[in-house]
Amino acid sequence: MSCSRRDFLRRSIKGGIAASLPLSAFKFLSPAQAKSLVRESGLRWVFLVDTTKCVGCGLCVKACKLENEVPYDVPVTRTWVERYVVTKDGKFHADSPMGGRDGFTEQKIDEQEIPPEEIAKAFFVPKLCNQCENPACVQVCPVGATFQTPEGVVLVDRTWCIGCAYCIMACPYGARFFHPVYRVAEKCTFCYHRISKGMKTACVQACPFGARQIGNFKDENDPVTKTILTQRVAVLKDEYGTKPQVYYIGLDSNVR
Amino acid sequence: MKNHVLRPLWASLAIVALVLLVRSVVVPKDFGIHGNRPDGKNFTFTFHRLGAIDDWKKFKVKYRGKQYCEECHEEKVAENMSSKHRIIQCENCHGPAIDHPDNPETLAIDRSRDLCLRCHADLPYPGSHRGDLPAIDPEEHNPGEACADCHNPHNPNLEDME
Structure with missing residues (x-):
């Protein structure tokens, strides 16, 4: 192979330029990525729970079950309230009878009486589906029956779900269950039928103390967004990488 | 090529065609990919039947809120809104309105103690707003009697008590 001096110099310069190009210059965006840079959904539903305001009345659970036709006397529920009692010797007790549907009216916790003077701290924690940004339950669905909407809500297609329950196993928060009537996977929808009409979710509306709030994370002026961005908030099981979108004020390390 | 070699080929092609x-x-x-995620994981998270979104939007609303009750029960709502119980939705105690007064024609009037005890049973819980609420020990405070016999649930102010 012959190579003149001129050719050699030309090729060296071209090679040098090619080598100096950063790898990222060759990264092609998928059509969806390119599209998302241009036009994004202006909505991302997020939830804010202030555990310091919750009194454990359970009216949210009652409202949720009746609004969403979850069988009332079956121990399954889309949202539930947990009670935590930490005693002065460092032990902690937790319960949630019937998901807290009838409120907490007795001091007994798990059949156990705890004298008030032994209580170091005690509080209630409402829980519901975290509508994760990376929902593990959606990833495992073998038939495409559960999915994320453009507004970030995870829904179940009742006509398509085969009831294999992979998603119920995959959810780190135990937020899913098997619907005893429809025989499909069931979960909190953030009351999708209500929020898409401009209403609040049934649990948010039912809460007398404002312990539950829902907002649009893409709206900077939304009071919920402002609180999440400026106050000290935490999420449950951050280490799972699911990016949960239910934020908590006053979360304790005993809560899991 | 020989027939016995080709026959399984035609059979498998027929099965593929049938499945398709x-x-x-x-x-x-x-049915397809309907997402627009910034990270591009649209097949993983947004592969579904598009109509399923509309199916959920069509779900029936049952809790209508206090404004809906006020359209007819103006006096009751006004009385309630002047009291500490203004933070409580009518439907929390009376049940979901759904299409009341057409369906159901009447809503429940629940006079059970359990309803009041949801908030007013004494639980000495520091770190929770529960400890700040007016509370009673249900076993000592007139056991067996309906709270509503003495207290007006729409306006529980003790000074206004009859």
């Missing part, structure tokens, strides 16, 4: 045919009939036309 059945699939095109069974799988709804709006």
